[in-house]
Amino acid sequence: MxxxxxxxxxxxxxxxxxxxxxxxxxxxxxxxxxxxxxxxxxxxxxxxxxxxxxxxxxxxxxxxxxxxxxxxxxxxxxxxxxxxxxxxxxxxxxxxxxxxxxxxxxxxxxxxxxxxxxxxxxxxxxxxxxxxxxxxxxxxxxxxxxxxxxxxxxxxxxxxxxEEGEEFQALTVSCGSGTGFVLELMQYWQEWLEEHGFSAESARKMTVETFLGAALMAERQPQVPLQDMQDKVVSKKGVTAAGLQSMRELEIERALRYSFEKAALRDTELASRT
Ligand SMILES: NC(=O)c1ccc[n+]([C@@H]2O[C@H](COP(=O)([O-])OP(=O)(O)OC[C@H]3O[C@@H](n4cnc5c(N)ncnc54)[C@H](OP(=O)(O)O)[C@@H]3O)[C@@H](O)[C@H]2O)c1
Structure with a gap:
């Protein structure tokens, strides 16, 4: 100690x-x-x-x-x-x-x-x-x-x-700001559930448990790559597969990466003022 x-x-x-x-x-x-x-x-x-x-x-x-x-x-x-x-x-x-x-x-x-x-x-x-x-x-x-x-x-x-520089900035964006980004995604989930009939309270809890469930599952099996874990919940031509295909067509990853880059630019801009 x-x-x-x-x-x-x-x-x-x-x-x-x-x-x-x-x-x-x-x-x-x-x-x-x-x-x-x-x-x-x-x-x-x-x-x-x-x-x-x-x-x-x-x-x-x-x-x-x-x-x-x-x-x-x-x-x-x-x-x-x-x-x-x-x-x-x-x-x-x-x-x-x-x-x-x-x-x-x-x-x-x-x-x-x-x-x-x-x-x-x-x-x-x-x-x-x-x-x-x-x-x-x-x-x-x-x-x-x-x-x-x-x-x-x-x-x-x-x-x-x-390392000071690129690594520090990547952590600042994806983890520091990341909490805010994940909470943004969670709101999309909750709103969609509410639009389909669930109470705000129930929709919130369902959202939190879905994110927590995925995160805890990933935490408990650190040796399993996230993609393998995902593959297990996707059956060919099934419901999840249809949703994922659309996410990829809509290039959600590209949109998110773009937002990360914007946040990084802002971090650089703020640093230059100190
Ligand atoms: N909160 C987060 O999640 C988070 C995450 C990452 C990094 N940080 C960093 O952590 C730092 C603190 O953030 P915070 O959220 O804790 O802010 P905060 O709640 O506003 O706390 C800052 C405190 O500093 C006091 N203060 C200001 N000038 C002072 C001085 N000259 N001498 C003594 N005390 C002084 C303020 O006093 P009064 O307001 O009472 O006058 C205030 O209580 C920031 O630099 C932020 O970038 C925060």
Whole structure:
């Protein structure tokens, strides 16, 4: 248990910080007594003290002094402003993990020149139920801290190391934004069922169970390629085959790929503004 002696700080205590803190405590990876937080508005600090049992500090400078491991958990547009006044308080012993979406490693390095151990982290919203896909990339200096990084992120879900650049962006699009894309598809299912007579409640549950059923089946047989699994539910000239044929004629895959590429372009555009 490498985290036992760590002092973990969260600069910003919004949704993602709270999800990570909860996962760290619930999983037993860290204790509330090892965690300190700051936040711009007071209300969330009170909530963090009362509901998560963590310590709160009056300002970000104190957080940097108090902790050796710091999660940067403010919105990307607030990050530069939050870090600039305190950048010189960081030292080479700090391990800094940035959650800011679309904020490249290069920009982090420029903002925190004293910190060799920088990590870029991209979780997705199922972090709140500890079923996230969490990507991370490491600065050269952070390679030595990789075990600690994995231990910090493991309570959130499935942790994947990515190279900065194309891999990180692909994960951002397909997993970070992916939750939103899958929820879009689920709405098509639900609406179609409702149009054919089911109540909203029933249609929602049927949709969720269909997605969950397929996903869990795939999860339980990791050695079976998805296509083989699909082949098993398709009989020649049957109902599923007719639907799939139409999906292929309509080039659903091409439409989805196009949307992924658009999302990736937006990610590049946002990164260029940091
Ligand atoms: N939520 C997700 O699913 C998700 C997924 C992937 C990545 N992320 C990343 O995680 C980060 C946090 O997102 P979030 O959804 O948790 O946002 P959020 O709920 O808005 O939390 C951000 C918090 O930072 C606080 N804050 C802003 N400036 C501050 C400063 N200078 N000092 C201290 N606290 C400050 C805000 O305070 P007040 O608003 O109370 O004033 C707010 O509570 C973002 O960079 C986002 O890109 C989030």
């Amino acid at each position: 490498m985290l036992k002696h760590k002092k973990i700080g969260f600069l910003g205590c919004g949704n993602m910080a709270q999800a990570i803190i909860q996962a760290l405590i619930e999983s037993g990876a860290a204790q509330a007594s090892q965690i300190w937080v700051t936040n711009r508005s007071e209300g969330k600090l009170l909530k963090a003290r009362q509901e998560l049992g963590v310590q709160t500090l009056a300002n970000n400078e104190e957080l940097i002094d108090q902790c050796d491991t710091i999660f940067l958990a403010v919105k990307p547009q607030d990050l530069t402003e939050a870090l600039e006044p305190i950048a010189s308080s960081f030292h080479e012993g700090h391990l800094v993990l940035s959650l800011a979406a679309g904020f490249p490693m290069e920009s982090l390095e420029a903002l925190l020149p004293n910190v060799p151990m920088l990590v870029r982290v991209m979780p997705n919203t199922p972090a709140s139920i500890r079923r996230a896909v969490v990507g991370y990339s490491l600065s050269t200096g952070a390679q030595v801290a990789e075990n600690s990084v994995r231990e910090l992120l493991a309570p959130l879900g499935y942790v994947v190391r990515c």
